Amino acid sequence: xxxxxADRIPAVLRRPFVQRLSAIAVIAVIAIVIPAFFPSTxxxxxxxxxxxxxxxxxGLNLLMGFAGQVSLGHAGxxxxxxxxxxxxxxxxxxxSWLSFLIGAALSAFVAFIVGRPILRLKGHYLAxxxxxxxxxxxIVFVNxxxxxxxxDGMLVPRPVLFGWSVRGTETWxxxxxxxxxxxxxxxxxxxxxxxxxxLRAIHDSEVAARVLxxxxxxxxxxxxxxxxxxxxxxxxxxxxxxxxxxPDVSGFLRSIExxxxxxxxxxxxxxxxxxxxxxxxxxxxxxxxxxxxxxMVLGLVVMGVMIFLRAxxxxxxxxxxxxxxx
Amino acid sequence: xxxxxxxxxxxxxxxxxxxxxxxxxxxIYNASDVINxxxxxxxxxxxxxxxxxxxxxxxxxxxxLLAVIFAMAVGLALHRFAIETARGANAVSLIMITIGAxxxxxxxxxVFFDKQFHTLPAFFGSEPIRFVGAAILPQSLVVLxxxxxxxxxxxTFIDRTLLGKAVIATAVNRLAARLVGIDTRRIVGFSFAIxxxxxxxxxxxxxxxxxxxxxxxxxxxLKGFAAAMLGGMGIAAGAVIGGLVLGLLEAFAAGYLSSxxxxxxxxxxxxxxxxxxxxxxxxxxxxxRV
Numbered sequence: 001x002x003x004x005x006a007d008r009i010p011a012v013l014r015r016p017f018v019q020r021l022s023a024i025a026v027i028a029v030i031a032i033v034i035p036a037f038f039p040s041t042x043x044x045x046x047x048x049x050x051x052x053x054x055x056x057x058x059g060l061n062l063l064m065g066f067a068g069q070v071s072l073g074h075a076g077x078x079x080x081x082x083x084x085x086x087x088x089x090x091x092x093x094x095x096s097w098l099s100f101l102i103g104a105a106l107s108a109f110v111a112f113i114v115g116r117p118i119l120r121l122k123g124h125y126l127a128x129x130x131x132x133x134x135x136x137x138x139i140v141f142v143n144x145x146x147x148x149x150x151x152d153g154m155l156v157p158r159p160v161l162f163g164w165s166v167r168g169t170e171t172w173x174x175x176x177x178x179x180x181x182x183x184x185x186x187x188x189x190x191x192x193x194x195x196x197x198x199l200r201a202i203h204d205s206e207v208a209a210r211v212l213x214x215x216x217x218x219x220x221x222x223x224x225x226x227x228x229x230x231x232x233x234x235x236x237x238x239x240x241x242x243x244x245x246x247p248d249v250s251g252f253l254r255s256i257e258x259x260x261x262x263x264x265x266x267x268x269x270x271x272x273x274x275x276x277x278x279x280x281x282x283x284x285x286x287x288x289x290x291x292x293x294x295x296m297v298l299g300l301v302v303m304g305v306m307i308f309l310r311a312x313x314x315x316x317x318x319x320x321x322x323x324x325x326x
Numbered sequence: 327x328x329x330x331x332x333x334x335x336x337x338x339x340x341x342x343x344x345x346x347x348x349x350x351x352x353x354i355y356n357a358s359d360v361i362n363x364x365x366x367x368x369x370x371x372x373x374x375x376x377x378x379x380x381x382x383x384x385x386x387x388x389x390x391l392l393a394v395i396f397a398m399a400v401g402l403a404l405h406r407f408a409i410e411t412a413r414g415a416n417a418v419s420l421i422m423i424t425i426g427a428x429x430x431x432x433x434x435x436x437v438f439f440d441k442q443f444h445t446l447p448a449f450f451g452s453e454p455i456r457f458v459g460a461a462i463l464p465q466s467l468v469v470l471x472x473x474x475x476x477x478x479x480x481x482t483f484i485d486r487t488l489l490g491k492a493v494i495a496t497a498v499n500r501l502a503a504r505l506v507g508i509d510t511r512r513i514v515g516f517s518f519a520i521x522x523x524x525x526x527x528x529x530x531x532x533x534x535x536x537x538x539x540x541x542x543x544x545x546x547x548l549k550g551f552a553a554a555m556l557g558g559m560g561i562a563a564g565a566v567i568g569g570l571v572l573g574l575l576e577a578f579a580a581g582y583l584s585s586x587x588x589x590x591x592x593x594x595x596x597x598x599x600x601x602x603x604x605x606x607x608x609x610x611x612x613x614x615r616v
Contacts, residue, residue: 070418117601124361128555129600131548132593143586252548256425263422295433302426306419307412 023271024184031177035170044173046285050278051176052237055183057261057273059230062187064259065268066199067223069119072127073134074258077107077228079141079250081235082156086245087147089157096159100236107232111225119220134255141247153246156239172241179237183230184270195222231258264305266312275313279305328459333581334574339466339535341573342473343369346528347550348557348565349480350521356497356560357510357517360409360420364428365525366547367435371397372526373538374435377444386446394526400431401522405515428543435540448534465534472531476524477566484562493517497560556596558609567607572596 031051038044060074084103088094094102118129141148148154158165190196198219201209210216239245248254257280265276283301287294309316347365354362372393379389408423415423449468454461484490495503496513504510529538536542553572557564572592579591599607 064418118597121600121604124559125555125600125604125606127361128552129597132552132597135548135593136590139587139590253544259418260422260425263418267418292437293433295436296430297433299426299428299430299433302429303408303423304426306415306422306426307408310412310415310419 021185021188024181024188027184027271027274028181031181035173041169044169046282048169048173048176048241049238050274050281051173051180052234052241053258053261053281054180054274054277055176055237056231056234056258057265057277058180058183058187058270059227059234060258061262061265061267061270061273062190062223062230063227064262066191066196066203067220068203069220069224070127070130070259071134071224071227072131072252072255072259073137074130074227074231075250075252075254076134076137077111077231077250078235078238078254078258079137079247080107080110081232082239082245082249083141083148083235084232085159085236085239086154086156089159090154091147096157096240097161100159100233100240103236104229104232107228108225111228112221115221115224116217119217119224131252131255134250135252138247138250138252141250148247151247153244153248156243156245158243159240172237176237176241179233180274183233184274187270190226195219199223260302264302264312266315269312269314269318272312272314279313329581331458331460332462333577335460335462335466337574337577338570339469339532339573340576341570342469343528343532343546343569344549344553344572345566345569346473346476346524347546348554348569349477349562350525351550351554352560352562352565353493353517353521353524354514355554357493358409358514359417360424361417361551362404362518362521363421363424363547363551364404364431364543365521365550366543366545367428367431368397368401368522368525368543369529369532369546370435370538370540370543371400371431371522372529373446373533373542374439374444374529374540375526376530377446377533377538378439380446390530393530394523397522397526398519401518402515404522405518409514409518410511428547432540432543439540441540443537443539444533445537446530446533452534463535465531469531469535472527476527480520480524480562489516552593552596555606556599558606561606561608564606564608571607 034047035044038047056074056078060071063069063071063074081100081103084106085096085099088099088102089096114133118126118133121129142151144150158167191200198209198214201212201214202216202219206216235249238249261276261280262273263276264279265274266272279301283298284294287297290297305313311319347369350365350368351362354360354365372390375393375396376386376389379392380386384392404424404427408427409420412420412423448463448465450464452463452465454463455467456462484493492503492508492513493516495506495508496510500510503513529542532538549572550569553568554565555568556572557566557568575592575595576588580588583591603609
């Protein structure tokens with residue numbers, strides 16, 4: 001599925017580093033200003049969720065947009081991060097912040113172990129392998145009820161940092177927003193690093209990259225590990241923020257949702273990941289007035305975006321704007 | 327022995343359904359390179375439409391026929407209004423469209439049918455047949471026979487009719503097919519209709535055993551996709567073998583190891599197979615052209 005994914009590197013990626021960072025600066029300013037317009041904490045809550053999912057989406061976007069690899073099991077890594085901050089403090093008396101780091105390290109380690117064999121696969125075969133991997137994790141979370149509480153899930157203890165108990169929707173909004181901006185800047189940085197250049201070369205032509213001396217397998221593995229850590233961090237935040245976690249966090253539908261965020265927002269566009277996350281987090285909230293028709297409309301929106309804005313929302317609009325200017 | 331036969335039959339029954347879903351994936355993929363994640367919804371539509379037409383007083387055989395026709399119409403509509411309009415979009419976008427369609431169909435089923443589980447009466451009663459100590463449901467045999475009939479019909483159609491040959495030509499080389507005067511667009515639409523029909527029939531056959539509700543499609547699409555990949559994408563025989571292997575793996579894993587981890591065992595085997603044979607069981611290694 002991925003050989004045709006984006007035949008060219010998206011225009012956003014060809015822009016120099018400074019310009020990309022300025023896009024992130026704009027997002028940062030918006031994140032700071034926008035709470036002034038929030039009428040209630042409910043808005044903080046939704047916005048915090050948007051940023052949390054956007055973090056996971058950026059990670060997956062690095063993998064899909066820059067390495068040209070799809071993962072239908074990325075929610076599995078979210079699950080690792082989520083259950084780390086739930087299980088660590090509850091069963092092993094490990095403080096939340098340390099559990100958070102352990103979760104990220106564990107995700108990186110798992111990605112390192114499964115990455116090599118999985119990333120040898122191509123296209124649809126890669127898709128089904130990552131899908132199987134995500135399912136395996138979800139099944140473990142459901143069945144190891146002694147640790148995870150089984151299908152009903154478990155409570156997540158409130159994190160305590162330097163004696164300060166992290167609570168309140170507004171606090172979480174700022175944590176998620178700052179983490180997102182930080183993660184986005186890191187991703188933008190990565191694109192211009194030697195790893196990033198190698199990945200872009202792989203995306204254009206794997207054979208050509210190999211001929212030029214790029215260790216394709218190693219670079220793909222590196223990006224897979226990085227994207228797993230992004231997902232794990234997002235999972236930990238989600239768990240700690242909600243205070244409750246169920247195996248759904250790592251389910252197939254969650255993985256599909258992450259892919260949808262990346263694709264709808266625009267593969268290869270960091271701002272796109274935020275837009276995609278915003279769309280898929282907010283839409284169900286906005287559509288609740290439709291009651292039973294919610295799912296139908298959601299399906300139609302997904303189809304409509306893909307039919308009419310094929311490159312994804314952000315790249316399509318950017319292209320339309322630059323055409324008008326020209 | 328009795329145990330073994332019991333697991334064998336339950337595995338083959340479920341496997342036959344996976345095989346039919348995988349066959350649907352394969353047909354559409356060959357004609358259009360689209361992985362149709364709404365394939366599972368055809369199975370759901372087949373079962374649910376039959377149930378609800380039956381409740382409305384229509385005799386079941388007629389209800390089943392109408393359900394298959396309805397599913398085909400949905401398949402055609404999916405092709406005409408979504409896939410066709412998005413012509414030229416990349417593979418991931420097309421997959422996203424089919425996922426959107428599957429969300430839409432599931433949502434529509436919630437609204438127009440309901441969220442309850444439903445069943446259909448078994449075609450030949452539910453008195454189990456005793457066979458070397460195992461109890462086999464007559465409906466299991468119906469499912470197996472149905473799957474065999476579908477596979478044979480499909481094979482005959484593809485191998486013996488002009489339209490079938492056009493389907494093969496489209497799968498092999500779309501441009502060349504168009505050059506010899508085949509309306510490939512129509513062939514793709516046709517593939518969607520046939521896939522939908524196969525899915526719907528599978529849904530009707532299996533409903534007396536596994537029940538149906540608006541949500542059964544998701545898992546079936548996932549398993550059918552896995553089965554198609556296990557056998558080797560785009561290979562019809564691979565889809566059938568992949569489906570049966572997946573069903574048997576699940577049944578034996580559930581029987582002999584742990585019913586909770588049956589899916590885990592199945593996917594572990596799939597992962598292992600793909601690591602050893604990255605093109606699936608029947609797939610041939612492709613040489614990438616530079």
